[in-house]
Amino acid sequence: MWIRFRNNFQGMLGLVILSLILTLAVIGPSLSGYTYDQTHLALKNTPPSPQFWFGTDDLGRDLFTRVWYGARISLAVGVTAAFIDLIIGVLWGGVSGFAGGYTDTVMMRIADIFYCLPYLLIAILLTAIFGSGFFSIIIALTFLGWITMARIVRGQILLLREMEYIWAAKAMGASFSRILFKHLLPNASGPILVTVTLTIPGAIFAEAFLSFLGLGIQAPMASWGSMTNDGLAALQFYPWRLFFPSFFISLTVLAFYLIGEGLKSSLNKSESPEGVSHV
C-alpha cells in the first residue's frame, strides 16, 4: 500500500507540504531570534520587514515566531481532536447503523440530545471543572465533534447493510463485529475521509473560540485560530495579521486533503464481490 501511495502524486505532495509545515513548527520559533511573548510596544502593527519577517501584532510581537509557535498548538489540537472524533464517530455510527432497531434509536437519540445541548454551556462547565490546558480543550472539542461523523457513517451503513454480500456473510455465520469492521466500514471510507477533512479546520477554529473563553491555552500563547480571530478585526488596517495565520491554516487543510486523496487511491482494492470501487 505504501508503494501505491508513494506513486500517487497528490498524496506525496500533501505529505511534502505537511512535513514542511511540521519542520517549521519545530524550528521556526528559534530562527527569528525573538520569543513568542516578547513585546515591543513602540513597534506594534508594523508590516513585514527584514526585521520582522511576518510583521508585528498589536503588542509589537514578532508574527513569524508566533505563527510557528501557534502551529504547534493548532496542529496538535486539530489532529488529536479530529482523530478522537473519528474513532468515536465511526464506532458509534457504525454500531448504531448496523445494529438497527431499538439500539439504533437509543444511540441516535443520545447523539441528538448531545447535539442540542447549548455548547457554550458545556464549554463553560468544562472550564469550571477542568481548568485550562491541553486535556480540557481536547475534551471540550471532542464532546460534540463526533456527532456529525456518527450520523454520516450511520447513514452510509444503513444503505450498505442491505446489500447481498452482507446477507451472505450473515448467512455464513460471520459475527457482528466481523461484518462491521471487515465489510461495512471499509466500504464507507469515502464519506468518512471526506468528513475528516472537514473536522480538522473545524477543530482549529473551535479551539480559537474556546481559548477566548479561558478554556485551553492562555495568553500570551496563541494558536492559529486565535490569531485569525485577532487579525480579523484589523483586516482593514493591518492585513498581514490575518493573512499569515489563515494562509497556513489553508495550506495545512490542503495538505491533509491531498493526503486523504492519496490514501483513498491507494486503498483502491475493494472488499466486496460486487466490485464497488472506491474513488
Added chain:
Amino acid sequence: MMHKMIKLVFTLLVVVTAASCHKESPSQAQIRLGIEVDPQTLDPRQVRSLESATVIHMLYEGLMRLDEHGKPVPAVAESLSLSEDQKTYTFKLRNSSWSNGEPLTADDFAETWKSMLNRDFPAPNAHLLYAIKGAKEAKEGKIPLEQVGIRVPDTHTLVVELENPTPYFLNLLTSYFYSPVSPQLREKGILGLSDSALVTNGPFKIGHWDRNSELEVIKNAHYWNVSQIRLDKILLIASDPTTALALYARGELDWVGSPMSTLPADALATLKQQGKVQIAPGMGVYLFRLNTAKEPFNDARVRRALSLALNRFDLVEHVLQGNQIPTMGFIPGSLLSKSPNYQGEDLELARRLMREVIAEKGPLPSVTLCYGAAERNHKIAQVAQQQWKVAFGIEVALQSCEGKLFYDRLKNGDYQIGLRSWFGDFRDPIAFLEVFKYRNNGTNNTGWENNHYIELLDASSIERDETKREKLLVEAEGLLLAEQPIIPLFYSTYNYLKNPSVKGVLFSELGYLDFRNGYIDQKNE
C-alpha cells in the same frame, strides 16, 4: 423541471425580501447613533447598563439635570429649598405633563421611588436611593413604605427627608434611576405595555422599536420645554463595532463609539492620525484588585512592588490609545478641587521591596492574573505580565475567564490578581470610596477592611463643610492607596466619532448623552 423550480424560488425570494424595506425621510433633523446592544428595558427602575442610560435620558426627565458645566440645575423641579439641618429638601414642580398629555404630579415621583424600595421589586439601583430616610430599612422589609421620608403635601410639591446631610444629593437626582415613571407603567409593569403605550415625560418619546435592529425616538410634543428641542428624531441602530465604523464611513451613521458602542481598538491609531477621534473624560477607573487574604498578597510590600513596577504610560500610549489617564490614584481628578499627586512608577523601589520580601520569606509562590475574556482586558493583562517579567523576572500566569465565571470567582475570593473596573454612579468621591468600605459588601472583593477608613467615610457623611469633607475623603483615599489592596491603572475616557454637523450634544462624564440642546448644523452637511 429543475429550471422552473429555481426560477420560482428566486422570484419568491425577491418578492419576500423586497417587501420588508424601511424607508427614511431625510428632510427631518435626525441623528443616527450606532449601538452595540439593545437597551435592557425602557423602565428606568430596572436599568443598570450604560447603554440603556442614554435612552432613559432621552425619554425621561427627573427633578434635576446636569448642565454643560456638569452642575445640577432644575429640570422638572422649578425651584427647591433646603432646610437648616440640610436634611430636608422641598421641591416645587413646574406644570408639566406625560407624553399622553396627562399632568405629571409629585405623586408620580413619590410612588416611583417607593416602588423601587419595595422589598419585592427588582431594582438593581435601589441602593442609590438609600440617601433617603428609611429607604434602606424599607428595602430590607424592616419598615413599611409609608414611613420612608418622601411626602407629597400637594400635587406639585415634593418633600424629601434624608438620612444625613448629603451634599451630593442634587447630583444624585440628575441620574436616570431617580426618573419618574407613568402611572400606567407602575400599574402594569413593562411587560404589560406595548411600545406605543409607553408614556414618558422627557424631551423625546418612543417612536418605533424593531428589536435588535432599530430604536426610534421622536420629539415629545408634550414636553414642557418642547420649543427648545431642535431635533425631530433620533435613531439608534444596532451594529457590530467594526461594521458600525463602515456605516459611519458611508455616512449612514452620525455617531459611533462611546457611550453606546466601542471603537475597534485596531482602528484607533489610524483614526487618531486622521484627527477624527473625539475624546471625552470619563468617570471610571481600571484597576487590579488584589486578594489580601491569600499568599503572597497578604504582604503589603508585594502589593506595592507590583504597583510601582508597572509602566502605565506605555500601556495607555501604545496599547489602549484612547488618551486614558494613567494613574496611581483612585478618585478621578474632576471630582476633587485639588487632586493629590501620587508618586509615580518607581522600578528601583519596587525591586528593592521585592528583594526584601524574598530574602525574608523565600521565592514568591506562583501568581495568576485573572480577567474577564474581552479584547481590552486581554491586552492589559499581557502587558502587565510582560512588565512584571522584565521587572522581577517572575512569570505571572494569565487566566482568561468567561465573564460571569470571572465575577463569581472574584466574589468568592477565588483569585489572586483580578482586573476589574469601577465607574461612579454619581459625581462624588464617595461613589468610589464606598466600594472598599466593608469587606463583605459585594463590591470590594479584596478582603481588605480598615476601621480608620470606615471612620473617615462615616465622618464625611455627616460633615457639612465642603472643604472639610473633601479633606476627609482625600485622607481616606490616601489610606486606601497606602495599603494598596488595589493597583489603579488608568482613568477611562470615552472615544467616539461624530458627524461634524451634529452639535450641541452633551456627553456627561457619567457616560450618557444629553440631546436636549442637540441640533444639526446645516452649513456643515
Added chain:
Amino acid sequence: MDILIKKMNKSSWQKIGKKFIEMVIAIFVLMSLTFFLMKSIPGDPFEEEQALPQEIQDSLKRHYGLDQPLYKQYTQYLLAIMRGDLGPSFRYKDRTVNDVIRQGFPTSALLGFEALVLAVSTGLLLGTWAAFRENQWQDRLAMFMITMAIAVPSFVLATVLQYVLTLKIPLFPPARWGTLSHAVLPAISLAALPAAFIARLIRSNMLEVLQSDYIKTAKAKGLSSRTILWKHVLRNAFLPVLTYLGPLTANILVGSFVVEKIFNIPGLGQWLINSVGNRDYTMIMGLTLFYSFILMGTILIVDVIYRLLDPRIKV
C-alpha cells in the same frame, strides 16, 4: 412526490407517530439536562462588571425565584412550558422568550433558507460536474475550490466579503437587513462551507455509484445518460447528503451567530450564545427547546424521506 406519499401506508404512519413520541421524550430529557447544567455553572444573571451590593443581588434573586430549591424551580418551569409560556427574559426586561423567538426567527429562517438553496444547488452542480470529469482539470479545480472553502471559516469569509465588496468596492450594503442585496453576502458566507461539503459528498458518492454494477447494466441495456443520471445516480448519491442536510438545515434556520453579528442582521443567531453569557436562564431554556424541536423535527423528516427514497433501507 405524490407517488412517494402513496407509498406510505398505515404502518408507515404508525412508525412516524412512534418517532414523534420518541422525539418528545428526547426533548424532555434534553430540557432537564439543560436545566441542571445551566444551574450548575457559576454566575448569575445579575452580576456585571459594575459590581452590585450584596443585598441588592439577594433581592433580585428573590424576585425571580432563584432562591428557591432547584426541584421547585424545575417543576414550575416545566408547568409553564406546557402552557406554552417560555417566560420573560431575565436580562431584557421588556421581552418574553416568545417575543424574541417570534421577532428573530423569521429573519434567520429567511436568510437560512436563501443560504440553503444556494448551498444545495451549488453543491449539487459542482459535485456532479466534478464527478463527470473525474481527474481532469475541471475536477481538480473544483476540488481545490472546495478545499479552500472548508479551510476558510464563515466569519473570515464574511469579514473579507464585507470589506472587499462593500467598503473597497461598494457593490452591496455593508450591513442590516431588508432587501435582496442585503442578503447576498450573508447568504454566501453561510453557504460556502455546506456547498463545499455537499459537493464533495456528491462527487464521492457519484463516482462510486457510476462504477457500480447496476449502473453498468443500465448502460448496457441502452438507457440514455440522462435517464441514468436522474433516476438512479442522483438519487443514490444524494442519500448520504440527506443525513448531513438534516442538522445543517436546523442550524442554518435558527441563525448563525457570527454572520448575523457581522452583518447586523436581527435574527435569532446571536441569542443563544449571548443568553448563556448573560445567564438568562429562561432564554437559554426557551431557545434550546425551540432549537431542539426544529432539529429533531428535521431529522424526523429526513428519516422519512430516506425510507421513501430507498425502500431497501429499514429505518
